[in-house]
Structures are given as structure tokens and as C-alpha cells.
Amino acid sequence: KCMTHGIFFLFPMLCSLSAGVCVGSELSFLQQPSDVIAVRDRALMLDCQVQGEEPIMVTWRRNGVPLPVSPRVRVLQNGTLLIQNFQKRREGSDGDIGEYDCSAQNRFGLLVSRRARVYLASLPKFHTHPVSMNVNEGGVARFQCQINGVPEAQISWEKDRVLLDTQDSRYTLLPMGVLQVTGVRQVDAGVFRCVAANIANTRYSHEASLNVTGESYKEPVILSGPQNLTLTVHQTAILECIATGNPRPIVSWSRLDGRSIGVEGIQVLGTGNLMISDVSLQHSGVYVCAANRPGTRMRRTALGRLVVQAPPEFLQWPQSVSKPAGGSAVFTCVAQGVPEPHLIWLKNGKVLMPGHNIKLTNNNR
Structure with a gap:
């Protein structure tokens, strides 16, 4: 914070989730580093593009530690991190694998990007x-x-x-x-x-x-039934059900709760595998595969649970404000997701802890 002409300015705060950030208008990210898979001995580039009042200084960290620059590791003029000859191990070092984030700072304050995990192809x-x-x-x-x-x-x-x-x-x-x-x-x-x-x-x-x-002649047998799956919305779920017998059994699907599976985005692969395209939260449930011997009531069943999760997303972002000295400032950040996301507040890149003049309420204000 700083005092200028009797006006009390609060530096922009950052509300961070695993899926993104929310920032004030004075300094903001246009592009943040993303999780990436690197190939050994090849070059790797991580993006960090920022907009705001110049001058802006961009720095990088790996696993929370400032990243030293060298002829092999450089920060380009646009903030991009370039690592030449990516390594799993180096003499006296753990190599280049880890979590990376970039920080951008100007006269208004400092913002820290999301953490990007860098994996090694294997x-x-x-x-x-x-x-x-x-x-x-x-x-x-x-x-x-x-x-x-x-x-x-x-x-x-x-x-x-x-x-x-x-x-x-x-x-x-x-x-x-x-x-x-x-x-x-x-x-x-x-x-x-x-x-x-x-x-x-x-x-x-x-x-x-x-x-x-x-x-x-063989009684119907399910060779492989559906496995428990945990997916993210918009992914494709494939529930396996392969049955054998002589005569060939008829495979059918249902939900344990009695709800209809529906027809939109539903497809049968082979002779009984169930494919659900573009899954949504409503597709969560226990699915039952049944193998029936034709013309009889003889059947075998197998169960599998499908859990659909939704990544965190912001519904309301904090807005920049200016207040007189001694006044109160309220920042609001609302997010949703399944499971319910955990919110973290940062000020100038550091975790904000409740104190004598800082209060975090249940609705994350």
C-alpha cells in the first residue's frame, strides 16, 4: 500500500485457483504457462504474456525457487521462458522437471501466474x-x-x-x-x-x-465388466462389457438408480461396450451391464461407477478499487466446480493471511 495525496491505494490482489487467476485491470496476464510434456535434449518454451503499464519485469520460479538464468535458460523479451536441451538430471541439480510459474511486476504491484507442471516424455x-x-x-x-x-x-x-x-x-x-x-x-x-x-x-x-x-454349449459369462471411472466434463466415457456364451448372450445397459441412460451422445462399441460422448455431471452414477441368454431369464450382471467432475471456474472476479485512508475495501471472488474448489487469496504474489485488518469470510470476500 502507498499514500499519495491523501488517497489510500490498495495494490491489486490476486485470487488463485488451479484453473486460472483473477486480477485487477492495472496488470494482467494475457497468457500464462500451461502444463507441458518436454522431450529430453530438445528445447522447451513456457509462455508468460502480460499487459499493463510499463515497465514490467517478468521473473520465473521452479518449485517455488527463483530460476537462475544462463545461456541454456533464458527469459525472452516477451516474458517467455526458453530452456535449451531439456534435461531430466544434471550434475549437481535435479534437472528441469518441476512446477514453473512466472511473476509480473510494475508500479501497481506484483502478480503470480498459475503453476504449470513440466513433465518429461517417457x-x-x-x-x-x-x-x-x-x-x-x-x-x-x-x-x-x-x-x-x-x-x-x-x-x-x-x-x-x-x-x-x-x-x-x-x-x-x-x-x-x-x-x-x-x-x-x-x-x-x-x-x-x-x-x-x-x-x-x-x-x-x-x-x-x-x-x-x-x-x-456354454452359460453366459461376462468376461470383462465396466470399471469405475472418474472423468472431467466433456470427456468420453467408455464402459466395457464383453460377454460370451453359446448361444451368444444379449448385452444390455441400465442405471442402478433407474434413470434413463438416454440416447444423445450414446453409442455401442462392438457387441456391448457403452460409449458416452461429452459427459456431463448428470451422467454420474452406477451403470449395470447385463448379459442375457436368448429366450430365457438367465442373466449375469456387472456394475461400474462413473464419476464426472467439473474443473474450477470463476463466476465473479475481484475488481480494483481506491479508498481513502482508514476506509474499508471489499474484494469478492466466487468460483464453482466439482468437487468444490478451494480459494486462495494472494497480495503482491504472497499468500494473504487473516489479520487485525484483514478478514476472509465464508463467501471468500
Whole structure:
């Protein structure tokens, strides 16, 4: 704060959430650093564009510590941070991985950007490999592979070391590394393997054999039911349900609470997987997959819970004010999200704590 001609000015305050910031008009961000995946030995740039009265000084921190500049690490004239030859480890240092934020300061005060997490691209070994199967002719085969890549690896499948023809409607590829083969035939017998690729590497899983045997009567069985999912609004939910039996069971879906699943944005993948495009909060619930033997009441069920969350967003932002000395200033910040967001107030880049002349109320004023 400062005194000028008997007027008491309160520097602009910053209300921070994981999804953004709210600022006064004197100094504001046009672009803040975003989470990014870096590739080892390549250059990385993090944006920090600010508008306000000049001169404006932009500085950067990593993991809350001021970032020293060097020929390899530079702050460009527009505030962008440039890191040459991104490294996981360096001699005497933890490397370049971490959380970055930029600070902008002029005569009105100081603002701190959101924290951007910088990850290193990687593709470790598979932690789940496909397993060989014996399947009756006309039945269903399911192979799965799992690998934790950064960024998420693109998964494809090979049969006898040749890329699988995904145009065949009997093949269903799910994004969680699952390959389903329905209506299995003798020509499907062979050796399958999973291929994972991202910007860091390409890896091949162990091979798994599919052996096709003669038809026989079998009760309906759900080979793989829906898993519990937690997604963000506007993402796509895929609930797996693959059932086998002879005769082939009929797969249907319902909600445990009895509410209608609806038809908009709903699609069935393969012979029973449920895909919900552009999920909303209303899609949260427990979903029931049922496999019925045709012409009978015999059925098997499996349950999976879908939780849809909404990222925090501001409904009301604090506004800059000027008050006479001894007066009171009220700043209001309102946000919503699922789960309910936690609000933090900053003054000149530092966390604001309640004191003798500062009060934070339940509605975050």
C-alpha cells in the first residue's frame, strides 16, 4: 500500500485457483504457462504474456525457487521462458522437471501466474501383457496390455507381426489397451501382440496366442465388466462389457438408480461396450451391464461407477478499487466446480493471511 495525496491505494490482489487467476485491470496476464510434456535434449518454451503499464519485469520460479538464468535458460523479451536441451538430471541439480510459474511486476504491484507442471516424455516397459486364450468358435476373445506413458501412448495391435485390420467390424479396440474379437473364427487363430508408441519411444508387448476350438454349449459369462471411472466434463466415457456364451448372450445397459441412460451422445462399441460422448455431471452414477441368454431369464450382471467432475471456474472476479485512508475495501471472488474448489487469496504474489485488518469470510470476500 502507498499514500499519495491523501488517497489510500490498495495494490491489486490476486485470487488463485488451479484453473486460472483473477486480477485487477492495472496488470494482467494475457497468457500464462500451461502444463507441458518436454522431450529430453530438445528445447522447451513456457509462455508468460502480460499487459499493463510499463515497465514490467517478468521473473520465473521452479518449485517455488527463483530460476537462475544462463545461456541454456533464458527469459525472452516477451516474458517467455526458453530452456535449451531439456534435461531430466544434471550434475549437481535435479534437472528441469518441476512446477514453473512466472511473476509480473510494475508500479501497481506484483502478480503470480498459475503453476504449470513440466513433465518429461517417457515410455517404460509394459506392466500388463496380453495372455494366450482358448476360445470356442463363435465366442469372444479379449486381449489387454497396459503401459504408463507420458504422454499417453497410442496403442495398436498386430496379428502374426502384421498390423491388425481394424476395418473388420469383429475387432473392437478400446482406448484402455483392450482388443476384443467377437464371433471368433478359425482364421482368427494366431499370435497377437500390442504396440505402444509416443514421442519418447515405441515398445512391443509379449506375444499371446489365440487358439480356436469347436463350438459347445456354454452359460453366459461376462468376461470383462465396466470399471469405475472418474472423468472431467466433456470427456468420453467408455464402459466395457464383453460377454460370451453359446448361444451368444444379449448385452444390455441400465442405471442402478433407474434413470434413463438416454440416447444423445450414446453409442455401442462392438457387441456391448457403452460409449458416452461429452459427459456431463448428470451422467454420474452406477451403470449395470447385463448379459442375457436368448429366450430365457438367465442373466449375469456387472456394475461400474462413473464419476464426472467439473474443473474450477470463476463466476465473479475481484475488481480494483481506491479508498481513502482508514476506509474499508471489499474484494469478492466466487468460483464453482466439482468437487468444490478451494480459494486462495494472494497480495503482491504472497499468500494473504487473516489479520487485525484483514478478514476472509465464508463467501471468500
